[in-house]
Amino acid sequence: MVDSEAIAIRVENVAKSFRLPHERSTSVKHVFINIFRSKRKFEKQHVLSDISFDVKKGEFFGIVGRNGSGKSTMLKLLAGIYVPDAGTISVKGSLTPFIELGVGFNPELTGRENVFLNGALLGFNRSEMDTMYNDIVDFAELERFMDQKLKNYSSGMQVRLAFSIAIKVNSDILLLDEVLAVGDAAFQKKCFDYFRKLKKDKKTVIFISHDMNAVREYCDRAMLIEKGRILTSGSVDKVAQRYTRLFLNSARASEELGDKTRWGNGQAKLKTVHVIQKADKIIVTLESEFYEDARDPIFGIYIKNPVGIKIFETNTGWERVKIGSIEKDQKVTVKWEIADIFTNGFQTVTAAISSHDGSDYYDWWEEATSFVIDKDKITTAVALPKATVVVDITS
C-alpha cells in the first residue's frame, strides 16, 4: 500500500445521481400540487456509482471517457461544485479547478479590471495581483488593449488573457478539463509548455480529456470511466487501448440497431463486410449474393478516418477488374489488401455494389464496418495507397 502521506486525493465509493427534470417543480404551484399527489414524478439518473481511486502527490492523472460517461461530473465532484450522494472525497492541499478559462469575465469591464476580478476568483488578493499584473499582460501580449472593454476583444485575445492568469495559480492540485480544446496552434503550444512545467514542478494534476495523444504524453496514470463506472485504471497505454476499443464496440452495437444508412435496388446484397488487420496492411473482404443476373458489376469501398475524412477509396471499375457475368444466386467475394496508411483512431468502411456503368446501385452500405488503428509509434514515412484485389465467384 502507498502510505497516506503521499496521497493528494482519495476518492472512496463515491456515487452521484441527478434528478432528471421529468416534471421538476420549479414553481411554488407545482410544489403545492405535488403535495397532494401520491407520488412525485422524477427519474433518477445514476451518473456515477462506486468510484474509488487515489491520486498520488505529484502525479499527472488522466480521466478519460466518452461524452456522457460521467467524467465531467467526477471533475465537478472533485472541485467541490457538486456534493456526492454517497462516499467520501478527501483532498490534501489547495485545489483549483479549471473547468473553463476566464470564469467571471465580464464583457462590460476593461481587460485590466477583468484580470483583477478573475484573479480574486482564483484566490489572489489585490496586492498579489499587482505584483503579477505586468507578467500576465506580457504573457498575453495584450499591453495595448488592457484599458479597453473585454467586449471589444476577439475570442482568441480573451482566451490568451484568461490563460495568462490561470498559469499564475500556484495550488498544490489542479483540475484541468479540456481547456486545451480551444485556441490556435500557437496557443496550444503554450498550453503544452505549461503542462510540461506542471510536470517539472511536481504538481498534482487531474486531466480530463478525449485526446489520447495528450493523455499518453503527459499522464503518469489514467482511469477510464464508462456509464458511471471505472472500466479500467492504471497504465496510460492500457487505458488508451481500452478507450479506443470502446468505440469499436459501440459501432457494432449501432450496426445491430440498424441505424446505418443502407440503400440499393436489391439486385444484389452485401452479406458481410469484413476487415482483418495485419502488421503493415489492412484486408477488406466483401461477401455478396446476387438475386438477379448481372454483367460486370462493380464493387467498391471507401475508408474514412476518425474525423470523417475519406482517406482511401477504390473500386473494381477503376482497377479494371472485370467480374464477368454473374448469374442469379451466385455469391461473389471481393478482397482488397491495402497498405496501412492510416493514422491512429477509429476508421469506418463503406461498401457498395453497382451496375457496370455505375448507373444503378444494387447495394450501398454506409459505414458497414469499422476498425481501430492503434500504433505505438506514428511512422512518418508515407506509403502510397496501393491495393490488390482478388475476386472469387462461387455458385
Added chain:
Amino acid sequence: MKHVFTKKNRALLSELVRTDFKLRYQNSILGYSWSLLRPLLLFLILYLVFAKFLKFGADIPHYPIYLLLGIVLWNFFAEMTTQSLGSIVARGDLIRKIRIPRWIIVLSSSVSALINLGLNLIVVAIFMVFNHVSLMETAPLLLLTIVQIYVLALGMSLFLSAAFVKYRDITYIWEVGIQGFFYLTPILYSISRIKDPVLLKMLFLNPMAQAIQDARYALVTHETVTVNNVLHNSIFRLLPYILTIVVLIIGVLYFRRESKYFGENI
C-alpha cells in the same frame, strides 16, 4: 468562524463589490455622482409631495427628516433583499465552474446595499443641516438600529436567494410581499393615527416598524412613538429583536442546506 474571513475570501468579496459598483453606472455621463444625486432628487420629490403639498405630519417636529429617515432605512432593506434574491442565480456561471463560498455572493450584494445606505445617510445629513435639526446625544444609537435591519435583511436575503434557485416565482412573491410589508411599517403614515391598541401592539412585532421608529427616536425627535411606549411587558418588548434573530437563523440554516446543491440546481 475563523475560516470565514480568510485573506482569499476578503479579496473576493471586495472584488465582487467593486465589480458591482463599476457595472451599476456603466455608460452614464455622471457616473458615480448618480449614487448621491439619485436619492437627493427622489427625496426632494417626497419632501415636496408629503411635507409641502399634503402637509402630512404637522404634529411631528422635523417631519421631512422623520419621513426621509424612514424611507432611507426601508429602501436599504428592500434593496438588499431584492438584489440578493437573484444574486445566486445571476452568478450561476461562477457557481457551476469554480469553488467559491456561496454566501460571499449574497454578502457582496449586501455590502453594495450598505454602501448605498451610507450615501443616502449623507443626503439625510444634508437635509438635516437645512432643516436645522440639532444632533442629539442618542444619534449613535442609529448604528445599532442599522445593524438590526442588516441582520434581518441578511436572514431574508439568504433564505430568498437559496429558495429562488429552486422556485423561480419567489421573485414575484417577494415583489408583492415587500409591498405589503411596506404598508405594515409606519413609513408614510404616522403611527399615532392607529388608535386600536391591539393593532398598534401587533404592528410593533414587525421588526422593521420597531427599528425605524427607534432610528427616528435616536436621530430626529424624542417625540417618536417607539416600542417602549406601546408594549409594556419587557418580554414583549424583546419580541421584535428575537424575531430578527430567528429570521437570521432560519436564513442561515436553509442557505447552508441548499447551497450544497446550487451547482446542480441552477
